[in-house]
Amino acid sequence: MTGPHAGFIIASYAIAFAVLAGLIVWTVADHRLTKRALEKLDARRPRRSEAGRP
Template identity: 55%
Template sequence: MSGLGPHAGFILASYGAVVLILGGLIAATLFDHRAQKRALAALEQRGAGRRSDRMSS
């Protein structure tokens, strides 16, 4: 840790904060993706189709 100089605490805390923030963003994205897939499946089950499917027929 002496290689980081007198600001080692700040540098390590900054890296730690970045890891926590990025981890939180990734987790939030995964949770939202799952929720959107469930919502889409519910819509399709009720009969709502996709516009792209109607255009191709």
């Protein structure tokens, strides 16, 4: 890649890589926050007792 547009092409690839890496980090962080929130809600949920079943 030594043509007149090499700098533009390399910069485009670098920006695309940075955007994709950012999206992956954001998705993983959101997954962890959502999982933690769901675990808190599940802990607050009243449990049914097995004794009441026939």
